[in-house]
Amino acid sequence: MIFLFYLLSAVAIFSALMVVFSRSPINSVIFLIVCFLSLAGHYILLNAQFLAIVHIIVYTGAIMVLFLFVIMLLNLNTSVVPRKSSLTRIAAVISGGLLFLVMLAAFKDAALVKPANTFNPSIGLVRQAGMVLYKDFLLPFEITALLFISAMVGAVLLGRKDRNQN
Amino acid sequence: MEKITTAIQLIPLQHYIVLSITLFAIGALGVLLRRNTIIILMCIELMLNSVNLLLTAFSAYHSDPAGQVFVFFIMVVAAAEVAVGLSLIVMMKRNVDSLDINLLSRLKW
Amino acid sequence: MVEFSQLAFFSVLIPVLPLIGFLLIILLSRFLKGNFSGILATSLTGLSFVFSLILFLKHSSGVGNAVEIDLFNWLEVGRLRIPFAFLIDSLSITMMMIITGVGFLIHLYSIGYMKGDERINTFFAYMNLFTTSMLLLVMGANYLILFIGWEGVGLCSYLLIGFWFKNEAYNNAARKAFIVNRIGDLGFIIGIILVFFTFQTLSFSEIFPQLKGMLPNNALIITITLLLFVGAIGKSAQIPLFTWLPDAMAGPTPVSALIHAATMVTAGIYMIARSSLLFNLAPLTLDIILITGMTTALFAATIGLFQNDIKKVLAYSTVSQLGYMFVALGLGVYSAAVFHVTTHAFFKALLFMGAGSVIHALHGEQDIRRMGGLKSKLPYTYFTFLIGTIAISGFPPFSGFFSKDQILMAAWAKHPLIYILGMAGALMTCFYMFRLLFLVFHNSFRGTTHQQEHLHESPRVMTIPLVVLAVLSFAGGFINLPALFGGNLSFSRFLSTSLADGELAFHQISHTQEYLLLMLSFLALLTILLWAAHLYLKKKKLPSEENVKLPAIQNLIYHKYYIEEIYDFCFVKPYTAISLLFSRIIEGKGINAFVDGIGTVFSFGSERFRKLQSGNISFYVFAMIIGILAFLVINLVV
DSSP, X not given: OHHHHHHHHHXXXXXXXXXXHOSSHHHHHHHHHHHHHHHHHHHHHTXXXXXXXXXXXXXXXXXXXXXXXXXXXXXXTTOOOOOOOHHHHHHHHHHHHHHHHHHHHHHHTOOOOOOSSOOOTTTTSHHHHHHHHHHTTHHHHHHHHHHHHHHHHHHHHHHSOOTTOO | OHHHHHHHHHXXXXXXXXXXXXXXXXXXXXXXXXXXXHHHHHHHHHHXXXXXXXXXXXXXXXXXXXXXXXXXHHHHHHHHHHHHHHHHHHHHHXXXXXXXXXXXXXXXX | OHHXXXXXHHHHHHHHHHHHHHHHHHHTGGGOOTTHHHHHHHHHHHHHHHHHHHHHHHHHHTTTOOEEEEEEEEEEETTEEEEEEEEESHHHHHHHHHHHHHHHHHHHHHHHHTTTOTTHHHHHHHHHHHHHHHHXXXXXXXXXXXXXXXXXXXXXXXXXXXXXXXXXXXXXXXXXXXXXXXXXXXXXXXXXXHHHHHHSOOBHHHHXXXXXXXOSOOHHHHHHHHHHHHHHHHHTTOTTSOXXXXXXXXXXXXXXXXXXXXXXXXXXHHHHHHTHXXXXXXXXXXXXXXXXXXXXXXXXXXXXXXOOBHHHHHHHHHHHHHHHHHHHHHHTOHXXXXXXXXXXXXXXXXXXXXXXXXHHHTTTOOBGGGOOOOTXXXXXXXHHHHHHHHHHHTOTTSHHHHHHHHHHHHHHHHOHHHHHHHHHHHHHHHHHHHHHHHHHHSSOOOSOHHHHHTOOOOOHHHHHHHHHHHHHHHHGGGGGOOGGGTOOOHHHHHHTTTOOOOHHHHSOOOXXXXXXXXHHHHHHHHHHHHHHHIIXXXXXXXOOOTTSOOXXXXXXXXXXXXXXXXXXXXXXXXHHHXXXXXXXXXXXXXXXXXXXXXXXXXXXXXXXXXTTOOOOHHHXXXXXXXXXXXXXXXXXXX
């Protein structure tokens, strides 16, 4: 099992790096999809089955497809964006690396709290997720509907072509 | 089922923390390094997902379903955000005809 | 107890009525037309006089008891407890009657004098405010209330001297008066503070019992009395702080009459008389007061001999007479000083108002070389002015004679030299006053024909006060007849409940000596009068014109011994230089530069910090990540 974990982690990290460093946006999208799939694998390892399925459907199926649509639609694949200056890139790499190290150091000394509840193997199953979602978190659940409507309206409005523009 | 259950109890939490931190750092690096707005948006998604992973790991180890529900909501928000963000990118392409993020710099002193 | 509350009621009303007048006139100034403000102000002052009279009658029926009316607890800080209280005793009643009585007459006179002036409402408001402050001064039961009135009259003096403020010279005169006064006030304040430290209280009724067991020549008491005297020097125009009084003639003549003759300048004398018990314990200070007073009296009298402005002559005469009052204080005969204050109020106000009448008739001319022969055209003015002149010179049986006589007799008892010097001053007074009278009213008119055509007597509202004061100048002396003339020194006895007269007040010299001295002085005065008459009536001598060269001594005295120039050189110029130094260099270059510098630092810094908001999104993200890093690192380290 640990081997599976390491494999999935390696895939995730490798694809994440390729997302950042690949030239063409399409390549970045593909690698991001791979990363998400590996993360879904992680979810299954954690027995969060509901989340894994939702992750695949929503993220990989919807969001990434949306990305691909936009890239294809606007022919963004062909546009070449100049790279940042060397100084900026070095500064970026250094700060990113520093962030990584500092956060690691911050978590290293953190003491782990022993889990209070006894281990419940049914956490993560659809039934359990549904119970919690519709009982304890009903209000946020309904409000997300509102959130979606406003996002939709916003997206449509922003995407409209301006009639007066000549 | 039991195999998975035992697997969970085998992998220590620190591993997940380190993995999550790594993914987050890579996402931050991407945001800083790249000039293409779409890539930046994707790196933001990467950062969000690293947090999702961490939350799920904690939820599994503490047998608290609230963590996974929280992840669910994060996904919701991420979806909405991507929708709006992409329409912004479309507008940007229409107005300045490029995806260079340094071109939009009028919000200054 | 009904008696007491009535007393309290009247006493409170006395200073409050003019205050109401002031407030009403100031607030309703736009709606008051013509003489209304004048009538209001005058009637309120008159009403105050009536109440003072009632107080006097009540007080003299229950002789000897001073009443302290405590209105409310005004200040209470630690050990300092100052009630807002009035002290009604013989001294304050006397001063109250003078202030309200003579004040009433002068207000009445001003209705005529200031008629037609565009700011007449303000004038009467200020006059009423002055009356209130002066009444507060004399009615106060502690040094602080006295000081409030002291400052109030200083303020009103400033406002009224500079009343015609469109003239720059008048403004300077007002400022000079205020500043010179202030110098005295500084000493006064320090004196009051020392009084508090020594006696733990400022109320008269609490201080004076504490003095009973004390020995004289206590260094602390001498310091206190000297400082109080400094205050009196400023307010009552003695050497060296007298230069403001002649310049104060820039104000309207009723102002000169009220403030600079009858009331404000006597505040210093009142204050010392009130503190008589204190001063009796400091013989050194009394000697200094005596010397200062005598020097001032002679000094001012010599200057008055050669002045050519009718008001300036009277101003120097005032300074000189104030010197006499201080001589009386220095001799320890406080009641004689107050008596001279009373008679001086009568005849000096009369003289000033008469001068005002003349100036009014001549449409503003004040130079006596341009006057003359006015006695036929201005009969009332002439006659009352004559009475005033005789009174001030000290001819019996006019009031000035008795008051000066009391002072000079005490002087002879102390030391004959003081008497001789005092007599010299009196002779000079007689000379310059009659010189003034002859030059202004006798012989023929020396002004322009235009003025001659318009010569007219003043209206009745102006002449009635003159007549009243003339009667008082004649008869005012009879309140204090000495034993020689069959009297009982009743006024001095009346005041003795509030003052601590020395022995010289009552144990006089023998009657024969006194009679001889009086005859001698009378003859000397008569001689001077005849000499003046000879010079100015017979030989028709005129004072020299402006550009005529005068002999050396006369020139020196004519230019007032160049005191103004000396003061200007010694004090005004260095002080101006120092203030310029402060304003231009320390303030301008130092403090301003510092304050501006702070601003420059900020604008310079913000110019640099502005660059942070570059609008560049990647930079913002970078800054965010650096911030997070900083938080985490600090969290780890600390």
